[in-house]
Amino acid sequence: xxxxxxxPLWPELRRILDDLPGLSGVLDRAGRRYVQLSRVGGTVExxxxxxxxxxxxxxHVEPRGRVKLSELDRAFRASRLEVGLPAVLExxxxxxxxxxxxxxxxxxxxxxxxxxxxxxxxIPAWVARWLREExxxxxxxxxRHDDSWxxxxxxxxxxxxxLAEAGEGMELPRLAYRTSGDAxxxxxxxxxxxxxxxxxxxxxxxxxxxxxxxxEDRESLFAMSGLAVDELSxxxxxxxLLGTDDLVTAARAGxxxxxxxxxxxxxxxxxxxxxxxxxxxxxxxxxxxxxxxQLAGIAVERYPTLVCTGGHLSLATLRLLDRLTAGGAVVWYxxxxxxxxxxxxxxxxxxxxxxxxLWRMNTEAFHQALGGRRRKLEIxxxxxxxxxxxxxxxxxxxxxxxxxAYREGLAxxxxxxxxxxxxxx
Numbered sequence: 001x002x003x004x005x006x007x008p009l010w011p012e013l014r015r016i017l018d019d020l021p022g023l024s025g026v027l028d029r030a031g032r033r034y035v036q037l038s039r040v041g042g043t044v045e046x047x048x049x050x051x052x053x054x055x056x057x058x059x060h061v062e063p064r065g066r067v068k069l070s071e072l073d074r075a076f077r078a079s080r081l082e083v084g085l086p087a088v089l090e091x092x093x094x095x096x097x098x099x100x101x102x103x104x105x106x107x108x109x110x111x112x113x114x115x116x117x118x119x120x121x122x123i124p125a126w127v128a129r130w131l132r133e134e135x136x137x138x139x140x141x142x143x144r145h146d147d148s149w150x151x152x153x154x155x156x157x158x159x160x161x162x163l164a165e166a167g168e169g170m171e172l173p174r175l176a177y178r179t180s181g182d183a184x185x186x187x188x189x190x191x192x193x194x195x196x197x198x199x200x201x202x203x204x205x206x207x208x209x210x211x212x213x214x215x216e217d218r219e220s221l222f223a224m225s226g227l228a229v230d231e232l233s234x235x236x237x238x239x240x241l242l243g244t245d246d247l248v249t250a251a252r253a254g255x256x257x258x259x260x261x262x263x264x265x266x267x268x269x270x271x272x273x274x275x276x277x278x279x280x281x282x283x284x285x286x287x288x289x290x291x292x293x294q295l296a297g298i299a300v301e302r303y304p305t306l307v308c309t310g311g312h313l314s315l316a317t318l319r320l321l322d323r324l325t326a327g328g329a330v331v332w333y334x335x336x337x338x339x340x341x342x343x344x345x346x347x348x349x350x351x352x353x354x355x356x357x358l359w360r361m362n363t364e365a366f367h368q369a370l371g372g373r374r375r376k377l378e379i380x381x382x383x384x385x386x387x388x389x390x391x392x393x394x395x396x397x398x399x400x401x402x403x404x405a406y407r408e409g410l411a412x413x414x415x416x417x418x419x420x421x422x423x424x425x
Contacts, residue, residue, distance in 0.1 A: 155179060281348075338404035370405040
């Protein structure tokens with residue numbers, strides 16, 4: 001309510017209040033009741049000290065010490081003021097009264113205007129679904145926050161639209177600058193950044209991520225959406241790539257592990273290929289280190305292509321595997337026996353279909369990795385995504401019984417598989 005000058009009837013009302021001093025408290029309570037009910041209705045309390053003033057105004061006070069607002073309205077209309085209770089309350093309070101109903105109506109209009117502005121951006125279906133399914137939560141947040149929240153929602157939706165139109169992967173700061181003019185608009189400490197992350201979480205709800213996101217989960221979520229936090233920190237570790245690029249050929253010749261940033265991967269314009277069109281992909285860097293160390297004696301011309309996805313999927317990893325599978329390669333993937341490992345395996349299987357082979361990702365391998373450990377040393381596997389639980393029901397049950405197990409327990413078996421594959425050439 002906006003404070004304004006007293007209404008013209010204020011001088012006369014003031015004289016009435018001077019004559020009936022107990023009336024002020026009744027008007028204070030009547031104002032709150034009127035705003036609450038959005039009409040002249042209900043009753044308000046009249047303490048004994050105020051009863052005589054109300055009765056002298058011409059109102060009937062009920063035995064339980066209450067007066068109806070309709071009685072006050074009638075009395076004021078019959079007085080020398082000749083106006084109803086709402087006008088008296090506005091004159092007394094010196095401000096326009098906005099009832100609860102009027103507030104809701106104004107809020108409805110403002111919310112619909114905001115949705116109209118957002119929807120005018122030609123939003124993708126998944127964004128429209130998020131707005132529809134999360135509308136009550138979003139509206140509650142909008143009601144609680146300051147004016148930065150609506151602009152944050154528009155910036156988040158604009159970023160989602162731009163990301164959908166981009167096709168190729170983008171950096172988060174570049175996307176933010178492109179849609180808002182502020183490279184930091186989508187940072188996680190900004191309203192737009194938090195809303196943008198929630199939008200992507202809704203899009204990939206089957207994965208099982210939840211807020212607040214860890215740094216690794218945030219990068220994985222962005223990677224699934226074709227987005228990188230930046231093109232330098234998003235990397236993939238690889239050994240034994242084939243190609244004509246000088247960096248690729250030199251690294252293969254020296255059997256060096258390449259930590260390829262996304263920026264470098266994009267800069268390698270020449271074809272990159274996997275040896276014999278097979279990629280041995282493991283989740284853990286420690287397992288990649290074992291394979292790399294133990295295969296040091298393999299001749300360069302027969303050296304396999306090894307990739308580490310890390311404990312999360314980076315956009316650089318996905319882009320490298322995209323290029324290799326597009327060239328006809330098949331990815332043999334071996335991940336941890338926990339919620340994160342099965343989630344990565346499920347994500348890769350969904351993305352690459354027949355171009356992905358699960359490598360020792362079964363209950364037999366799980367028990368081999370588990371070794372002699374049983375329930376008394378159970379390791380919490382974490383929360384399984386819906387997709388992973390559906391793709392690996394037997395593993396899900398086994399891990400739920402005995403706890404998580406890790407690839408390090410299978411390193412020797414994985415090494416034997418690779419050596420056997422090399423000898424089959």
